[in-house]
Amino acid sequence: MAGTGAMMGAMFGAETGKLLDRAARTCDRNGSRLTDIRRHVLGLVLDSDRPVGAYDLLDRLRQSHKGAAPPTVYRALDFLQEQGLIHKVERLSAFVGCVQDDRGHDHAHHDHKVQFLICSVCQRTVEIDEPRIADALEAAAARHGFVPRRSTIELEGLCADCVAEADRAEQAREPG
Amino acid sequence: MAGTGAMMGAMFGAETGKLLDRAARTCDRNGSRLTDIRRHVLGLVLDSDRPVGAYDLLDRLRQSHKGAAPPTVYRALDFLQEQGLIHKVERLSAFVGCVQDDRGHDHAHHDHKVQFLICSVCQRTVEIDEPRIADALEAAAARHGFVPRRSTIELEGLCADCVAEADRAEQAREPG
């Protein structure tokens, strides 16, 4: 009667629980099965505030799922990417949840146009959605007779928080 | 007295030889040393018509340089990237020569804005230079209070040649 859906829902935070329920509905709609393992891996990804590596996920998954091995987690990750529920951050070889539905953008074509800002200091990664970037890239491709399929657009730098932090450190060292 | 610079120049094609000589001058200007190993690795990269993986380079390097090991080639690759002579194609974990000088664009800031079109079929990769893409990405970053450092912009798809090839195959299967 807790009302959040699957029996293992309580293992994650409330926000994650909601996202998991939505993911379950998405998979239903797609005629694909969000199994326990897949759901669990997705929960681990969503519960993190920064991208998570496959072997980190494996370690965490093993706490509740003794038999897990690399293929276990890579299969789940492949499935979740196919469903558009997570993305891979290439620069970090790590995975983040997709928050597309929060912003209502077109899922069907979304995978091709994922864009990330990645903080070198804290690793926090935000997915942005700038049509101008994708448009400019596609226009350039067209000029080369190139038929686009998937793009990797990632910008590494310092997030606002870490810039502020660095400024504070600078001030402390050289006050006035 | 052959006039092309280093003694090993003859190992590569004429075009590659010219690029190697230019690279030697670039390094001179930078006060850095284009050693035999570095020059050889650069030659191997330049002589390929598609991106080359580090272990492929290692195999080829070993044909003339028995003692080579992974660090040998990775050190050379790091150096060449620092000099702006090659780029890494992240999606392929492979390396291509930079042709910047052919187009006279700004080298100092170029590394941050490298853009590739990568063919999924033949792996051939072309470096493009579309300021609008970098501009749009930087504008988006600014809007998030994000300070950019290095970007990865790669579009995977089908090159014009492979599209034509695919079309021919299609025609053959369904003529008329």
Place this chain on the structure above:
DNA sequence: AGTATCGACGTTATAGTATAACAGCTCGGC
């Protein structure tokens, strides 16, 4: 010359990321 230093390289070992290959299981339709 002596020697401190630095950059490049040799060598061995290991970390980190990802997949191949095959076996077993379950579930639903026939």
Place this chain on the structure above:
DNA sequence: GCCGAGCTGTTATACTATAACGTCGATACT
């Protein structure tokens, strides 16, 4: 019951990259 498809278990391995430490030679200062 039987089959086929999809999911998982399990072992082994491939591929990419770096750590750590030792050697050597050139440079430069004394």
